[in-house]
Amino acid sequence: MQTSADLEYEGTSFINFRDFDFPEGGNPSRQWIDIKQFTITAPPPADRDLLSALIGDQQFRDDYIGGGVDPQGTRHGPYWIDRITPDSYTPASADSVIALVTRWVDQCGIVPDALRQAIDQEVFKPARTATHIVTLPRLDASAVNDYGFIHNEFHEIITIDTVGRTLRLTVAADD
Template identity: 45%
Template sequence: MDHGLTHEGSAFINFRRYVSDPKEHGFRWVDIKQLRFSAEAVDDRGVLAALIEHEQFRDDYAGGGVLLDGPRHGPYWLRSITPDLYEPISQEKAAQILLEWVDPLWDVPTELEADLRREVSARLAAADGIYRLSDLGDAAIHDWGRVHDHFHEFVLIDRSAQRVTLIVAADD
């Protein structure tokens, strides 16, 4: 069930790797999934719909990984997520949200900053369309979905590379 998307690869940035005390930003992470779409992909809403249907979207981001028949996506029931829940957002606003989440008062380790720039900022800069998943409210939260203190999700569409990137930044 590929729905027109092919998974190309993933990256995972675990802040714990960069800090000596896990209580200080050590429970934060960024998960990046890259998928390729065909030239026939008509519009961004169609790409978003294909992403939601793709098996790589079936990830609870709580250690279980991708479950082919999983009913969860992050803290939400998968059935609650539709393309219309993704709001277009500017590159600047997406970067600001992520910077505030990382903590502008924290002296970010050089290696972590370089990894975030390579894996996140460069992809934001290349995207033709950036979408942020709206807060879906309490009714959409699955049975144990409150394990994340913060959950930020962005979908980046790069038409020239025919690539869609799912970025989840969260802490637990």
């Protein structure tokens, strides 16, 4: 299924914290992680070109509030899509991604080992092997859409592995 000149959507993984048995002292707190994986189909272009292709892809048109991808949508998470450009992203490291996601997960208190293992496999392992990582920082109020208030936290991580020719769009959020 070809979605753009540079990226081909391969599928989504979803980690719903409520699917795990939290022990006493832990609470899934309506948190989840959505991972969309793409294959880089052309010779790996510059990161900026890959980010442009991702932003233009219909899979990016997901408001992450339950409606799923809207091919004609104008929202991406809490933001208007037309307010997001490749320049909106900031470079990151695997260590900074691991620290960010761990801090966010630890808000749940005592976290089941199975959940930590799933996060390690789906988020941390790709970050450790990525050749490039960028994150979307909180954008200014003019970029926030009319549903933007629904997410208490919205963390977006893009890992690019030019050797493995994969790009992963990871959103860790709550509602």
